[in-house]
Amino acid sequence: MSEKFVxxxxxxxxxxxxxxxxxxxxSSGKQSLDDYIQRYAKNGSKNQVGQTHLLIEEEPLKIIGYYTLSTLxxxxxxxxxxxxxPAPEISGMLMAxxxxxxxxxxxxHGKKLLVHALTKIQRISEDAAVKIVVVDALDQQxxxxxxxxxxxxFDNEPMKLFISIETVNSVLSQV
Known part of the structure; x- marks a missing residue:
């Protein structure tokens, strides 16, 4: 199997x-995630709403998984x-x-995708202000x-989670 990120x-x-x-x-088993890649990811990228990165198998062409990043x-x-x-707002990246x-x-593959995303965000943080990474968990799992x-x-939103860029650096040094 030949896998690569694209x-x-x-x-x-x-x-x-x-x-x-x-x-x-x-098909991921989650309709909202399937709908996004099938119907919205292309325009999301074109319109700078979110950039989608995929782990694919090349032959035959198949999507193993994906993630989408945007700023917030x-x-x-x-x-x-x-x-x-020292600022009223904390800059970050949303792994949508x-x-x-x-x-x-x-x-x-989930870990591969998450590590790929966090590595990309870590690199961005060297050139732009990124203090946190935010995710909205779809469910308890x-x-x-x-x-x-x-x-x-988050303090008042139990399904919204974040990780500081310092913790990202620590996590990436351990994988």
């Missing part, structure tokens, strides 16, 4: 050249941990989605998954 634009080129609709056949800022009053932060094809779940990597709950 941006949504590269996947679109591969779908055209191979005459395969990998997005149409993607969070009022520091929402996170007690940052009360002494992370999905794995049902046939590929429980094979370590997703929440528990993120917590094992050091994500913690």
């Amino acid at each position: 941006h949504i634009k590269e996947l679109l080129d591969l779908e055209t050249s191979k005459k395969v609709k990998a997005r149409a056949s993607f 800022s969070v009022e520091k009053s929402l996170l007690a941990k940052f009360t002494s932060y 989605r992370l999905a794995i094809a049902t046939s590929e779940q429980r094979k370590g 997703a929440k528990d998954y993120y917590i094992q990597f050091g994500f913690i709950e």
Whole structure:
């Protein structure tokens, strides 16, 4: 199996050249995640709403999983941990989605995608202000998954989680 990470634009080129609709056949078991990759990721990238990165198998062309990144800022009053932060808002990255094809779940691909995303965010943080990474857990299972990597709950939103860039650096040094 030949796996590689690609941006949504590269996947679109591969779908055209191979005459395969990998997005149409993607199924993660979560309808909202399937709908996004099938219907919205292309325009999200084009319109700078979110950039989707995919782990694919090249032959035959198949999406193993994907995640989407966008920027955000969070009022520091929402996170007690940052009360002494020197600005009214905390800059960050939103990992808006992370999905794995049902046939590929429980094979370590979630960790691969998360580490890839955090590594990309860590690099961005060297050139731009990124203090936190935020995720909106779709369900309790997703929440528990993120917590094992050091994500913690927002003060008043239990399904919204964050991790500081310092913790990201620590997590990445251990994987």
